[in-house]
Amino acid sequence: MKRYQQRYEKLATLSTFLLIPLSGLVTDVYLPSFPEMQRALHTDVAGIQLTLSCFLISYGLTMLVAGSVVDTWGRYRLVLASLLLFAGSNFAIATIHHIGFVYAMRILQGALTALIVVSKRAFLADIFTGSKLQRYTSMLTVIWALAPITAPFIGGYLQVWVGWTANFYFLGAYALLALLMEARFGGEAMVRFPAFRFKGQLAIYRRILRTADFTYGLVTLGISYSMVMLFGMSAPFIIEHELGLSPIVTGYCALISGFGLLCGGSIGRAFTDAPFTAKLRYATAAEWIVGLAMLATTNWIANVYSLMGFVFALHVASGFVYNVYFTHCLTRFPRNPGVAGGLTSGGSYLVTSLVSYALVSILPATDQGQLAVNYLILALISTGLLIVSAPKSAPESDKAELAHCAR
Incomplete structure (x- = not known):
């Protein structure tokens, strides 16, 4: 397993900050495309809105146990695998235009996003301590809040210039960029892997x-x-x-x-x-x-x-x-x-x-x-x-x- 190297601290931290707002990007970037998606996927308003609810429910359920998962199995390999699957699922949505398939992919994306976000939050605690950890942790709220602000703004232009599929190509490309950064500059920062005790x-x-x-x-x-x-x-x-x-x-x-x-x-x-x-x-x-x-x-x-x-x-x-x-x-x-x-x-x-x-x-x-x-x-x-x-x-x-x- 590739270990985290301290000489890449700044770049690994930048990669973390790129991934913290991922949940906001996934939920908000395609909101301006709802009407066109409704027509393209041959469903009603509630059917398109359900794509958002599928993600949120999956994300919330996975969040309940994600901390225990990443503390047991580590962060690095879990993030790499999740990013690869996340990118593929977005490209699949943009290619296969079927509402049932979109629901399935959004459920998968909810689980993957929860694992990524929790892993990267934990990564900061792995490599920083004291006031430095507090400073970076306090930045997370601001960075997370940028996604709901900027994502629909980006999505609106993508919708006008290209169409609704551009939003999912954008998410897939974003994940691939993060994957490359993680593979090059990231690594496993956990020192000990405690056993999971269910009871x-x-x-x-x-x-x-x-x-x-x-x-x-x-x-x-x-x-x-x-x-x-x-x-x-x-x-x-x-x-x-x-x-x-x-x-x-x-x-x-x-x-x-x-x-x-x-x-x-x-x-x-x-x-x-x-x-x-x-x-x-x-x-x-x-x-x-x-x-x-x-x-x-x-x-x-x-x-x-x-x-x-x-x-x-x-x-x-x-x-x-x-x-x-x-x-x-x-x-x-x-x-x-x-x-x-x-x-x-x-x-x-x-x-x-x-x-x-x-x-x-x-x-x-x-x-x-x-x-x-x-x-x-x-x-x-x-x-x-x-x-x-x-x-x-x-x-x-x-x-x-x-x-x-x-x-």
Whole structure:
């Protein structure tokens, strides 16, 4: 097995940063192509939206166990094999135009992407320590957020210039570039390969999931990100069908949506020391105010500018809530950060995929008014979860864990 060489540290780190946003690229780059894919693959709106849900469900389920897998089998060979399969699956989608085949490939891509992302996160912990590790880890959130902002923007131009298959050729080429960098500059950085103990891992999973504030937080994370995913699944049809604009406009609108999420997360980080429940109440109240205003103005001010103004404000609020709960869930179990991180990412993605697809299937958002109704439904669920779950301080059961971590 090829071992990691320290002289390639900067290039190996660059390769890692190229792969961290992969999940956002896979979900968002082809959003502007939804209408054309619907026609080309001879399916309905829900059928195309299901391609996104297939990926999210597979990604979320794999995330739940990916940490244990990469800690047992190592990172390097797993990443190489996953990238090769990922590239091939995208080229296959672009070549074989059958909706059932697309579903199968998206399920495969969800599992592969989870293994790649978890492996590369762990790689940073393998080669860095102390303040350097903290600095690089803090960069991951910013780098990850770039994908939802830039991917639909790129996808919109690819759709206009070439067509929907260009998005999948782009993803395949991106994976091959990363594969070449990994093969040349990467290597296995794990020193020890601990044996996998099923019973011990199961006990940790059971204990974490039985902790009420963690589980409620995980569900709230999924609901918050559902706002963003709901817009991504509905925007191409509202903007291109209802408003008669081009896929490039869809890409710009998705860029605004992602920027709102990034702003909300940044505000959340700035208010880290504010009272937990209070800041969540303000953010949830903002969702209600903006959602109701969006619904009330539908009949007399409904264009792409009003739509994106309301969407941006709502995504700032949802990004704020997401950041607050993501931090809470990741730090809730300092003795089991890997399992807690996998459950937080995987579980919230599962909630997002199920809730967003259920909403667009039952209440398809074809205009600003219906999109506002769906946003308000999500705000209602978030409000209910906040009422029954928001912790006011660190639970007593965590004191031993925090003391252990301090030692």
